[in-house]
Amino acid sequence: MTSECTNRELLIYTISRLLTGVRHVAVGMSSPMPAAGAMLLRALNKKHSKEDVQLSILGSIAHNAFTSGAEELFDCAAQGRIDAFFLGGGQIDGKGNVNLVGAGGYPNSKVRWPGSYGSAYLYFLVPRVILFREEHSPRVLVDQVDFISAPGVSEEGVYRRGGPHALLTNAALFSFQSDVGRFRLESVHRGHSARDIQEMTGFSFDNDHCEVETPEPDAATLALMRGQIRTELAETYPLFAASLPDAA
Amino acid sequence: MTEFVSPEIMAGMIPSGIKLGLVPDGSGSCPGMVRLLIDQGIRDLHVVCAPIGGMQVDMLIGAGAVAVLETSAVSLGEAGGAPCFGRAVRNGDIRLLDATCPAVFAGLTAAEKGVPFMPIRGIIGSDVLANRTDWKVTTNPFDDSEKIVVVSAIQPDITLIHAPEADRFGNVRLGRLREVMLLAHASKKTFVTVERLSETSLLEDEKLAAAVLPAMYVSAVAEFKNAAWPTGLYAEYEVDDREVQDYAQAARTPEGFQAYMTGTRSAA
Numbered sequence: 182m183t184s185e186c187t188n189r190e191l192l193i194y195t196i197s198r199l200l201t202g203v204r205h206v207a208v209g210m211s212s213p214m215p216a217a218g219a220m221l222l223r224a225l226n227k228k229h230s231k232e233d234v235q236l237s238i239l240g241s242i243a244h245n246a247f248t249s250g251a252e253e254l255f256d257c258a259a260q261g262r263i264d265a266f267f268l269g270g271g272q273i274d275g276k277g278n279v280n281l282v283g284a285g286g287y288p289n290s291k292v293r294w295p296g297s298y299g300s301a302y303l304y305f306l307v308p309r310v311i312l313f314r315e316e317h318s319p320r321v322l323v324d325q326v327d328f329i330s331a332p333g334v335s336e337e338g339v340y341r342r343g344g345p346h347a348l349l350t351n352a353a354l355f356s357f358q359s360d361v362g363r364f365r366l367e368s369v370h371r372g373h374s375a376r377d378i379q380e381m382t383g384f385s386f387d388n389d390h391c392e393v394e395t396p397e398p399d400a401a402t403l404a405l406m407r408g409q410i411r412t413e414l415a416e417t418y419p420l421f422a423a424s425l426p427d428a429a
Numbered sequence: 430m431t432e433f434v435s436p437e438i439m440a441g442m443i444p445s446g447i448k449l450g451l452v453p454d455g456s457g458s459c460p461g462m463v464r465l466l467i468d469q470g471i472r473d474l475h476v477v478c479a480p481i482g483g484m485q486v487d488m489l490i491g492a493g494a495v496a497v498l499e500t501s502a503v504s505l506g507e508a509g510g511a512p513c514f515g516r517a518v519r520n521g522d523i524r525l526l527d528a529t530c531p532a533v534f535a536g537l538t539a540a541e542k543g544v545p546f547m548p549i550r551g552i553i554g555s556d557v558l559a560n561r562t563d564w565k566v567t568t569n570p571f572d573d574s575e576k577i578v579v580v581s582a583i584q585p586d587i588t589l590i591h592a593p594e595a596d597r598f599g600n601v602r603l604g605r606l607r608e609v610m611l612l613a614h615a616s617k618k619t620f621v622t623v624e625r626l627s628e629t630s631l632l633e634d635e636k637l638a639a640a641v642l643p644a645m646y647v648s649a650v651a652e653f654k655n656a657a658w659p660t661g662l663y664a665e666y667e668v669d670d671r672e673v674q675d676y677a678q679a680a681r682t683p684e685g686f687q688a689y690m691t692g693t694r695s696a697a
Contacts (some may be wrong), residue, residue, distance in 0.1 A: 209541060221443040249607050250611060252531065253607075282527060282557075283518070288524075292520055294510070295502035296501050296527060297529045298530055299531055301529035301551055302552060327557045329557075330556070338574060338575060339575075
């Protein structure tokens with residue numbers, strides 16, 4: 182067994198920490214690491230006799246109880262029945278705006294991504310939206326997105342009880358300060374410095390000399406990830422689960 | 430009354446220029462029929478993706494059959510970006526109506542209920558809203574301090590889906606894919622291809638009935654086994670990942686797309 186925690190395991194563990202206290206977390210399509218993080222939170226809560234966590238993993242049969250169609254997720258969110266969700270994006274800017282549509286003009290974008298999916302709605306309604314993108318580079322983390330799929334903050338008079346909570350990449354963890362509409366560097370993953378993060382980020386952020394290292398999972402948590410979580414994840418994400426370290 | 434026809438005759442009942450409702454790959458998608466539509470040279474479609482599109486939509490775009498595309502996303506899932514979609518966007522070959530999933534459902538719900546629009550939370554401040562003249566920001570009539578978006582009703586002329594089974598009366602079992610039920614309710618007509626036909630009424634079994642689209646919404650049924658290949662059919666068969674990857678690779682150029690379409694079999 183590799184005792185060292187891999188970067189992806191650190192991200193999965195960090196996602197579970199960001200979800201602490203949620204009752205219902207939804208995970209969109211093609212999101213294996215958020216799904217793993219949510220499964221880890223559920224397993225850790227069970228182990229420590231804390232409250233049950235409801236998981237709704239789109240694309241899964243075993244971990245998705247919706248029977249009222251794809252719109253049920255959105256109805257649940259509007260009613261406040263979902264506490265956390267994940268968004269990625271081709272571009273994320275320093276004001277928390279996300280772009281899932283494209284770069285280089287609109288509508289005839291030079292680079293076109295799939296589209297906004299449910300972001301323009303869920304970003305307003307889910308209290309804890311975790312922005313998750315492995316690539317940490319100036320082309321992803323930009324000063325100003327080319328197209329706003331969903332805005333980070335809203336003016337008064339717009340119903341908003343949700344929004345960005347944190348931004349997690351393969352190099353660092355930021356929190357989002359909705360009162361000033363800016364990110365704050367919270368910790369840097371092992372192997373990187375705050376100086377690296379400044380160079381790798383296309384927008385300015387607070388606490389840019391942060392010296393906190395992102396906490397890594399203890400041996401028991403790592404064993405849980407390499408056993409039970411890996412097995413649970415394989416139902417929806419067989420290829421991804423197989424790529425994670427196992428307990429052997 | 431539901432007509433029972435062959436897939437070829439059903440294809441002939443879908444003319445150019447209509448507003449065509451389609452579902453995501455794997456949730457009742459019907460690439461087998463889409464291939465027949467392309468073969469008959471269908472053009473000028475306004476495609477409504479409820480709420481996103483995949484390989485079947487990308488093929489229609491690649492074949493030059495789409496004039497307007499209303500969607501929250503187009504993607505080939507694990508196989509990556511939709512190549513014909515990306516190319517058509519770059520070249521300005523299609524008119525885009527970029528949406529967000531719940532707004533599509535809200536528009537369909539308005540059509541289902543026979544009202545002109547539906548209010549929906551969120552969206553304000555996005556460029557999605559800025560590019561939609563058929564969505565408006567209004568004031569909550571019950572609370573002057575709140576702004577809220579309204580989206581206009583979406584009523585496809587024809588919705589085309591694939592389902593596990595239909596009975597001889599035209600009732601269609603959809604299972605738990607209630608969003609397909611919504612799309613059918615909202616559309617003027619729904620055409621359904623099925624894996625198999627049942628001799629007994631699907632509405633007789635109380636355990637099934639709530640998951641059945643009644644025949645009154647179903648204009649035509651065609652038995653067309655494996656018509657969802659390679660995109661898959663929920664609870665029946667999985668996506669053929671390898672085939673979708675082959676398509677993703679081939680369709681990266683217009684020539685490769687043409688070669689794929691002429692060189693590969695469809696479900697037929």
